[in-house]
Amino acid sequence: MITVLAGGVGAAKFLRGLVDVVDPATVTVIGNTADDEEFLGLHVSPDLDTVVYTLADVVDPEAGWGIAGDTYTALEQAERLGEEVWFRLGDKDIATHLLRTRLLRGGQTLSQATSAIAAKFGVGCKLLPMTDDRVRTVVTTAGGEISFQEYFVHRRQQDEVRAIRFDGIDKARPAPGVIDSITQAGAVIIAPSNPLVSIGPILAVPGIRQALADTPATVAAISPIVGGRALKGPADRMLTSLHHEASATGVARLYADFLDLLVLDDEDAALADQVEALGVRAHVTGTIMRDAASRRALAEATLKAIS
Amino acid sequence: MITVLAGGVGAAKFLRGLVDVVDPATVTVIGNTADDEEFLGLHVSPDLDTVVYTLADVVDPEAGWGIAGDTYTALEQAERLGEEVWFRLGDKDIATHLLRTRLLRGGQTLSQATSAIAAKFGVGCKLLPMTDDRVRTVVTTAGGEISFQEYFVHRRQQDEVRAIRFDGIDKARPAPGVIDSITQAGAVIIAPSNPLVSIGPILAVPGIRQALADTPATVAAISPIVGGRALKGPADRMLTSLHHEASATGVARLYADFLDLLVLDDEDAALADQVEALGVRAHVTGTIMRDAASRRALAEATLKAIS
Numbered sequence: 001m002i003t004v005l006a007g008g009v010g011a012a013k014f015l016r017g018l019v020d021v022v023d024p025a026t027v028t029v030i031g032n033t034a035d036d037e038e039f040l041g042l043h044v045s046p047d048l049d050t051v052v053y054t055l056a057d058v059v060d061p062e063a064g065w066g067i068a069g070d071t072y073t074a075l076e077q078a079e080r081l082g083e084e085v086w087f088r089l090g091d092k093d094i095a096t097h098l099l100r101t102r103l104l105r106g107g108q109t110l111s112q113a114t115s116a117i118a119a120k121f122g123v124g125c126k127l128l129p130m131t132d133d134r135v136r137t138v139v140t141t142a143g144g145e146i147s148f149q150e151y152f153v154h155r156r157q158q159d160e161v162r163a164i165r166f167d168g169i170d171k172a173r174p175a176p177g178v179i180d181s182i183t184q185a186g187a188v189i190i191a192p193s194n195p196l197v198s199i200g201p202i203l204a205v206p207g208i209r210q211a212l213a214d215t216p217a218t219v220a221a222i223s224p225i226v227g228g229r230a231l232k233g234p235a236d237r238m239l240t241s242l243h244h245e246a247s248a249t250g251v252a253r254l255y256a257d258f259l260d261l262l263v264l265d266d267e268d269a270a271l272a273d274q275v276e277a278l279g280v281r282a283h284v285t286g287t288i289m290r291d292a293a294s295r296r297a298l299a300e301a302t303l304k305a306i307s
Numbered sequence: 308m309i310t311v312l313a314g315g316v317g318a319a320k321f322l323r324g325l326v327d328v329v330d331p332a333t334v335t336v337i338g339n340t341a342d343d344e345e346f347l348g349l350h351v352s353p354d355l356d357t358v359v360y361t362l363a364d365v366v367d368p369e370a371g372w373g374i375a376g377d378t379y380t381a382l383e384q385a386e387r388l389g390e391e392v393w394f395r396l397g398d399k400d401i402a403t404h405l406l407r408t409r410l411l412r413g414g415q416t417l418s419q420a421t422s423a424i425a426a427k428f429g430v431g432c433k434l435l436p437m438t439d440d441r442v443r444t445v446v447t448t449a450g451g452e453i454s455f456q457e458y459f460v461h462r463r464q465q466d467e468v469r470a471i472r473f474d475g476i477d478k479a480r481p482a483p484g485v486i487d488s489i490t491q492a493g494a495v496i497i498a499p500s501n502p503l504v505s506i507g508p509i510l511a512v513p514g515i516r517q518a519l520a521d522t523p524a525t526v527a528a529i530s531p532i533v534g535g536r537a538l539k540g541p542a543d544r545m546l547t548s549l550h551h552e553a554s555a556t557g558v559a560r561l562y563a564d565f566l567d568l569l570v571l572d573d574e575d576a577a578l579a580d581q582v583e584a585l586g587v588r589a590h591v592t593g594t595i596m597r598d599a600a601s602r603r604a605l606a607e608a609t610l611k612a613i614s
Contacts, residue, residue, distance in 0.1 A: 041409030102348030
């Protein structure tokens with residue numbers, strides 16, 4: 001049994017490779033929900049959706065999120081009606097959010113709604129939100145505090161991030177199954193996602209970080225920083241502006257209290273000693289996921305390094 | 308100032324003609340909301356939307372409802388996700404329902420949401436729901452009680468209607484402005500809509516029927532039954548199965564306690580005496596609205612008969 005802590009696009013690609021080499025039924029995914037937001041009155045869970053769409057092979061391959069070939073008729077009409085439409089919800093995508101919103105309004109938990117949606121898309125993994133409670137990432141920029149999606153999508157990550165907090169995190173409880181999936185796993189993998197705003201909120205849910213420290217399973221992470229740069233998104237700038245090191249070593253340092261193994265890219269082979277000095281075993285391999293073969297190879301290399 | 312009691316397609320066509328011959332700002336529309344229903348978790352107000360879309364000249368001219376050239380991408384996806392999709396919500400149409408649902412969830416009344424939506428579509432009339440309270444038409448068929456939309460859309464009006472009731476009507480209050488718009492109108496017009504399930508719920512809201520009886524304004528109706536048949540929908544069969552007469556006379560009888568004038572079609576000229584025997588003045592003219600010119604002509608003839 002493998003449990004994967006997952007953000008959005010990077011995590012989804014890794015998971016897509018993983019289920020090519022292991023039975024999806026043996027994989028539990030704990031997804032970040034601190035990016036969740038309401039748009040047009042719909043509850044959108046961007047990271048969970050990216051995982052579902054990618055595992056269901058319906059994801060837009062260019063963007064890495066959304067549904068391939070989707071149209072924007074409803075959104076364009078909403079714009080004519082004066083609604084805020086900077087978050088690009090496609091027509092097919094809206095069907096997902098309508099379903100989730102309907103289930104939540106009907107009294108289901110986010111866990112239940114997520115499980116229902118994943119099943120409808122034929123996802124074979126177990127997909128758990130990190131929590132059923134409301135947690136929202138809030139980012140401090142020069143202009144003050146803004147929501148994560150305001151920062152990430154609307155303002156295109158142009159602001160320097162001066163602080164991050166997870167609103168609601170103190171009262172958040174791990175969703176049912178989350179702690180057990182960590183403590184009873186054969187292996188735990190932290191996907192190559194932003195350590196601060198994708199993995200960070202998951203680790204901040206009370207009980208999860210401790211479970212990672214306590215689990216007898218090997219806890220591995222794949223560095224999302226290669227050659228000092230994030231493969232996607234603003235993780236490198238964010239690490240720097242928040243006084244971390246934008247490197248595989250910096251990532252290892254953030255996870256050092258529970259991490260057994262860091263998978264880092266060939267390009268960063270020279271950092272292996274730094275990582276091992278933190279008490280974290282380093283495994284160097286190709287980590288760039290360009291296609292199905294490289295995704296699969298990364299999953300295989302990670303599993304081999306764990307075993 | 309003219310106040311029009313309106314159902315869906317027939318009323319919308321009449322109103323579209325009316326605003327060609329009078330300033331829309333002088334027209335108040337009281338719309339039926341007992342057909343409202345939740346689909347995909349969205350609050351849909353079919354009759355209000357038909358009025359808005361028709362007055363905004365975006366209505367699908369073939370169907371008489373929905374938005375011209377709309378697509379069904381979200382709905383088709385919702386069907387793949389196992390949702391009930393017999394109520395055909397188009398992608399553009401969904402933007403309306405998303406907006407309404409968002410406003411209602413945010414605490415606005417249906418009056419406020421309706422006013423906002425009408426304004427965004429550039430509708431110049433004042434559009435009022437009959438009530439801000441929840442009223443739902445329930446139809447008794449051989450199989451038992453079903454919702455109006457279940458009967459009307461899903462089962463395509465194939466069932467014989469044995470009874471009609473308006474769930475919630477006892478506690479419903481007329482929406483703000485409704486009673487004043489009747490008592491202070493220069494004229495009140497009952498649009499050519501189904502007298503039982505479109506106009507019937509409006510009349511059943513406590514206070515409205517009495518206001519129609521009390522108003523000093525002339526109260527006119529246009530018969531939706533021509534030659535014993537409904538121009539659209541099941542009104543004729545419904546009148547018969549509920550022991551009314553499927554004729555202009557039958558319509559006049561349903562409204563006789565407050566009606567001053569019935570506009571009936573040339574084809575029904577022979578019924579004028581019957582109508583007048585009920586104490587209702589009869590005015591015979593062409594009532595079939597085939598195009599813009601005939602819609603306008605009906606509005607003109609109605610106004611002339613009133614004055």
